[in-house]
Amino acid sequence: MRKMSIRVVAGAVFLGASAALAAAQPASEVRIVLPEQPANLEPCGTIITNVGQILSQNVVEPLTVIDPTSGQPQPRLATEWSQVDPNTWHLKLRDSVKFHDGTDLNAEAVVFSIERMTGGKVTCSNIAKFGDAKLTVTAVDDRTVEIKSDKPQPILPTLLSVVMVVSPKTPADKAVNDPIGTGPYKLTTFSPQTVVLEAFDGYWGEDPDITKATYVWRSESSIRAAMVETGEADLTPSIAIQDANNPQTDFAYLNSETTAIRIDTDFAPLNDVRIRKALNLAIDWEGLAQLFGDDVKRASQMVVPGINGHNSEFEPWAYDPEQAKALIAEARAAGVPVDTEIELIGRNGIYPNGAEAMEAMMAMWQEAGLNVKLTMLDVADWLRYLQKPFPEGRGPNLLQMMHDNNKGDAAFTVPIFYHSNGSYSTLHDPALDQEVDAAMAATGEDRTAKFKALFAKVRNDVVADIPMFHMIGYTRVGPRLDWKPDITTNSEIPLANIALKD
Amino acid sequence: MLSYLGRRSFHSLVSVLGLLTLVFFLTRLTGDPSALYLPLDSSIEARTAFARLNGLDQPIYWQFLQYLKDLLDLDFGQSLRQNRSAMEVALEAFPQTLKLAFVAMTLSTLLAVLVGSLAAARPGSRFDRIASIVSLGGASAPDFWIAIVGILIFAVGFELLPTSGTGGFAYWVMPVFVLMLRPFGLLVQVVRGTMLSALASPYIRTAHAKGMARRKIIFGHALRNSLLPVITVAGDLATGLINGAVVVETIFGWPGIGKLMIDSIIQRDFAVVQSTILVTAIAIFVLNIAIDLLYAALDPRIRY
Secondary structure, three states: OHHHHHHHHHHHHHHHHHHHHHOOOOOOEEEEEEOOOOOOOOHHHOOOHHHHHHHEOOOEEEOEEEOOOOOOEEEOOEEEEEEEEOOEEEEEEOOOOEOOOOOEOOHHHHHHHHHHHHOOOOOOOHHHHHOOOOEEEEEEEOOEEEEEEOOOOOOHHHHHHHOEEOOOOOOOOOOOOOOOOOOOEEEEEEOOOOEEEEEOOOOOOOOOOOOEEEEEEOOOHHHHHHHHHHOOOOEEOOOOHHHOOOOOOEEEEEEEEEEEEEEOOOOOOOOOHHHHHHHHHOOOHHHHHHHHOOOOEEOOOOOOOOOEOOOOOOOOOOOOHHHHHHHHHHHHHOOOOOOOOEEEEEEOOOOOOHHHHHHHHHHHHHHHOOOEEEEEEOHHHHHHHHOOOOOOOOOOEEEEEEEEOOOOEHHHOHHHHHOOOOOOOOOOOHHHHHHHHHHHHOOHHHHHHHHHHHHHHHHHHHOOEEEEEEEEEEEEEOOOEEOOOOOOOOOOOOHHHOEEOO | OHHHHHHHHHHHHHHHHHHHHHHHHHHHOOOOOHHHHOOOOOOHHHHHHHHHHOOOOOOHHHHHHHHHHHHHOOOOOEOOOOOOEHHHHHHHHHHHHHHHHHHHHHHHHHHHHHHHHHHHHOOOOHHHHHHHHHHHHHHHOOHHHHHHHHHHHHHHHOOOOOOOOOOOHHHHHHHHHHHHHHHHHHHHHHHHHHHHHHHOOHHHHHHHHOOOOHHHHHHHHHHHHHHHHHHHHHHHHHHHHHOOOHHHHHHOOOOOHHHHHHHHHHOOOHHHHHHHHHHHHHHHHHHHHHHHHHHHHHOOOOOO
16 A cells, blocks of 8 residues: 555656646747857857857847858848948948837947947957957947948948947946847846846837747757757757757758868978878878768868858869878978978867867878877967967977858958968968958959959968868757758857747 | 864864965966957957956966955955856855755765665665665766766656756756765665674674664664764765766756856856855865764764
């Protein structure tokens, strides 16, 4: 009898728990599970993945948005723009837009938002996209803003996609966790367990299907996938390849990240172009791709297709071990010290299977006849090799890296990697510098052509790096939602773009 | 007793100050936070401004003096990651860990005492053998594996429990079970060993000869005399849990202090690292004093 009672109680407890779990949330509410807790919700940090995926285009809106297909800026809070002279732009603002606190959007609010970004009193990640440009912003009239820069800004409308406009009542001298923007959702809860956004009645655009979004976070990919599978969550933007096993719910997408090896051209034998070509030719790229899944795309350059300046007219380097060996022999005969030890510097955890990829590449280069030794570093040590000033006493080295450009233009890649002043660059080529400067100052089709030419030159003549793969992300989307990820998913998930099935 | 508490508290205070000093300098050895907080392509000016804004441009001895001065004002600094008071962040996470640790330790200790005592009462019996196998398995099973398998079976397979998160009773079942396993396994072994020794003592034989009830002999006499080593081991295990059950917190999305501490170390959020260590250190000192007092309560020979 007693055993019977225990079973009945245990059964009741589990049934109760199951019933509570099965209680469905209202149809228009969604639950999104992210890989990481957002450290903060400062709108000046929306280029940080876990901040941007919650805030960008949901709570705060930028002046422009980048079209994920064409890479061109499209209107958002700014409806039109014109370049008055190379250093000056005028923006026209959208009418009838209100902040969540009831304040009207006007030119003064935009001036406030940009000055808050550039003022130096708030740690602002987004401002990094402007480099060292000094901006002066003034309100021409209630709906017109003038932005002057100390240097020409031909892609200012593209850069404005990281300018999140906030209410003038936002503190200008400290970071906030309760952003007030103009987006279709307002922030209602931010706790250690959850972030909740609810639809904003006064939004200027169309009412979205989703009325409420709850964000939670779990660092284990298998748990995130399980949460969508069991209906505890409706969407998770990032799962590991081994968890993406359901074709009905799991979508692969090109995620704007490109993996590569930077070649330090300051030292022999890496200062010889034959060796740099041999490094590219000695890798069995098909074999290496198996580490990253079937959907991964071989890279020929450091930006993905769709970014202005991407050149699709040339192919990635092919695997040709015989030619690699021949080039090394030719260099040796010409007196290049090809036996010098080359340090391959990897970064722990840079991307899944990153260490295995470095070990495989080292073995292939050794097979080709180069003396390559692998050193794996943690992020802080690795950063010393990535950015100038580089560590004193370093020798010939190859650096594992991953570059993310989802901002629509090669300007966020080329000067950093290939200009003598670029913070990651080991090149010192005045002629190349002039070409980079010219591309950066150009506009329209001329700009696109100049960047394409630069990528071709860097690949064929300079051979500055070893592009590896354009990376693939995997997203699990529950059966209630009609939504697919794209190149912007790593930086934002606009809830207004998510439709409900039935 | 009061003088003992005073002495112990003073020693604890000195230890905490020493610990905080060590942590302050060790965290600074991990490197410059601006490398992690600013985008890779940030300018040198931006990095300099970040360091100035957060007081990281000052010499390290000056930063330490400033930290001590702020401590006297009960100002524990600002979290670089979360834009708010570091102590607020630590105190928000700590109760979550404490609740989980309390429930898991209480249940595992009670269960282990019961199972260990019964196993020792009939050494070599089927119950004893099963208890030994289960407790050894519990003590040696990797908790992350148990947690993942538990989720696959009970959340994904049978849909009886939630995969993770916090909330009502259902959300506690798997985290508590996973957290209980190791302490339960170890404590069963300890209880069984000390009980076997106690049950072989002359005073137990005397009790049997007097015709005392078996249950009273086991739980009233032998167990009481066996508890001191159990308390020592349980205290040690509890200390580990108070420091944070990182694996359980990570897998089940439990917002406790262990995961916070690890995240803060990785992200070089110095003020939060210092605050979490201060909070857990104080809790561990309080726990140790409580254990000392429990010794005295259980063993009349111990007096402070």
